[in-house]
Amino acid sequence: MGGRVLVTGASGFIGNYLVKEALRKGYEVWAGVRATSNLEGLQATNIHLIELDFAHPSTLKMQLTDFKETHSKWDYIIHTAGVTKCQDKNDFDRGNYKATKNFIETLSGLDMTPEKFVYLSSLSVFGPIHEKKMLPISENDTPKPNTAYGISKLRAEQYIKELPDFPYLIYRPTGVYGPREKDYFLMAKSIQKHLDFAAGLRKQILTFVYVADLAQAIFLGIEKKEICRKSYFVSDGNVYSSRDFSDLLQKELGNPFVIHIKCPLFILKIISLCAEFIASSSGKSSTLNGDKYKIMKQRNWQCDITPLINDLGYAPQYNLAKGVKHAIEWYKKEGWL
Numbered sequence: 001m002g003g004r005v006l007v008t009g010a011s012g013f014i015g016n017y018l019v020k021e022a023l024r025k026g027y028e029v030w031a032g033v034r035a036t037s038n039l040e041g042l043q044a045t046n047i048h049l050i051e052l053d054f055a056h057p058s059t060l061k062m063q064l065t066d067f068k069e070t071h072s073k074w075d076y077i078i079h080t081a082g083v084t085k086c087q088d089k090n091d092f093d094r095g096n097y098k099a100t101k102n103f104i105e106t107l108s109g110l111d112m113t114p115e116k117f118v119y120l121s122s123l124s125v126f127g128p129i130h131e132k133k134m135l136p137i138s139e140n141d142t143p144k145p146n147t148a149y150g151i152s153k154l155r156a157e158q159y160i161k162e163l164p165d166f167p168y169l170i171y172r173p174t175g176v177y178g179p180r181e182k183d184y185f186l187m188a189k190s191i192q193k194h195l196d197f198a199a200g201l202r203k204q205i206l207t208f209v210y211v212a213d214l215a216q217a218i219f220l221g222i223e224k225k226e227i228c229r230k231s232y233f234v235s236d237g238n239v240y241s242s243r244d245f246s247d248l249l250q251k252e253l254g255n256p257f258v259i260h261i262k263c264p265l266f267i268l269k270i271i272s273l274c275a276e277f278i279a280s281s282s283g284k285s286s287t288l289n290g291d292k293y294k295i296m297k298q299r300n301w302q303c304d305i306t307p308l309i310n311d312l313g314y315a316p317q318y319n320l321a322k323g324v325k326h327a328i329e330w331y332k333k334e335g336w337l
Contacts (some may be wrong), residue, residue: 002027003027003075003076003115004076005022005027005029005030005076005311006030006074007029007030007078007080008077008078008103009081009082009120010033010037011031011033011038011039011042013178013181013182014080014214015078016180016219017179017180017211017212017268018080018215019031020041022219023044023046024026025219027076029048030045030047030050031047031048031050033049033052034051052122054099054102054103055095055099057106060103060106061109068110068112073111075307076114076116076118077114077117077118078120079117079120080218082095082096082153082182083095083149083325086285087283088281089148092148092149093152093155096149096153097155097156098153100240101158101159104160104163107305111296113166115167117160117166117167117169118169118171118218118239118323119156119169119170121153121157121170121171121172122150122172122173123137123173123174124145124147124149125143125145125150125157125174126144126145126155126191127143127144128297128300129142129300131298131299134302135300135302136302136303137180137302137304138233149291151163157170157231166229168228169218169221169228169229169232170230170231171218171231171259172234172303173209174209174234174303175301176208176210176214177208177210177301178212179331184327185336187329188249188253189337191258192337193320194259195259196246196260198243198263199265199268200296200299201262201316204300204301205239205240205241205299206240206241206245207238207240207302208235208245209235209236210318212317212318213314213317216314216316216317217234217308217312217314220314224311227311227312232305232307232311233303234303235305236316237305240320245324248321248324249328252328253328258283265297268293268297269297272289272290272292272293273289273293275287275288298301320334
């Protein structure tokens, strides 16, 4: 395929993987980073780094202008940059919606709109729907996000879709895991310490996608010229319980003795709000907070990937068992476990 591609948020878990996959596929790869980004994993000589400040349009314009003067523009942009944890909930809007808007407006003003602009959104934009009938969430459903993160991602989606003739593709992955991922890694650490924690007593249906399959979906969309102005859900096509995930972690960690705890939601809510208050009082963000509680409370995380299969020929290569095996092998090899 080839061509020049920019991956924003390249220092993050997903962005870092996409950079390496783009290199493997023969693209000229540019990694968009912040001034404060950790550049571990982006040291290869064939990775071009570019600092991008999405929060300040004037600075961003200068950065993109400098690039345009020597390279014209990127053929493809994969925009993974954003925020998932914030002390101030308004930062979600600034980091996900306003930053994306600033970026696209600046690209347009400089005549640097790419052939395709891939926006990495989230299944969280739809919120807790079909909680009684437990049906897969589909493109025909009305989004009802109940978290600041989900709302900010939805605002970015709506802005992109309203742009006339803008060549976008939007991907809404469910829980993404794999090497370098840190949130699911904490679950592995907990299992290693003999404790498995599940949220709520009522049945919860979960979905996952291994990072390599997400990358497959994204590059299929880029490489199919006729596919444009579309939105897709991404999972591995299967449904799981929280116990399925913990049991697989336990197996790959050598079957340590594990105590399984199901925490009632009302207790979890109290713990989450207390953790958020303590973190906020100390000027920090907390992994456990009011928004995280709403995510853990949600019972239905199914999504319909039929359009992704029919339009792009998407064929997931990793079910949860295979993906967890590969992820744990990487964590062990790199000394994380």
